[in-house]
Amino acid sequence: MISGAHVILYSQNAEADRDFIRDVLDFPGVDAGGGRLIFKLPPAEVAVHPTDGPPQHELFLMCDNLDSQLAEFRARGIEITRPISEQRWGKLTAIRLPSGAELPLYEPLHPTAHSL
Known part of the structure; x- marks a missing residue:
């Protein structure tokens, strides 16, 4: 029986991203x-989307109220790398990790599966 999922982020500054x-x-x-930290994630879900290009994987963090989450991040000095864009499935933005990588986050407007 599958008991969970393990997500790996590859980083050019893993220690700083782990601290973050x-x-x-x-x-x-x-x-x-x-020192290899493994973090507990919030409830998660997985989606499979069609592509004409090579297969790839993405990680998005979800939040209930994107505006208030971004206000909290700004107050803590976290760089918001993309303005909020309205997608048909939710409100999307991203934050900067210490390594320079972006971490997308969104407020879903679709039904969610993570609490089933």
Whole structure:
């Protein structure tokens, strides 16, 4: 029986991104050895979308109120890298990780599966 999902983010500054996830996003975690932290994620869901290009995977964090979440991030000095865009499925933006990578987040306007 499948008991969970494990997501890996590859980073050019893994230590700084781990600190950000732990200290800024406040995700609890465990040390898997050698300082390799593994974080508990909020409830999750997976979607499969068609593509004409090569297969790829993406990670988006979801929030209930994007405007208030961004206000909190701004107050903590977190860079918002994209203006909020209205998509048919939700409100989308992204924040900057210490490594320079973007981490998209959105407020869904569609039914969610993560609480089933």
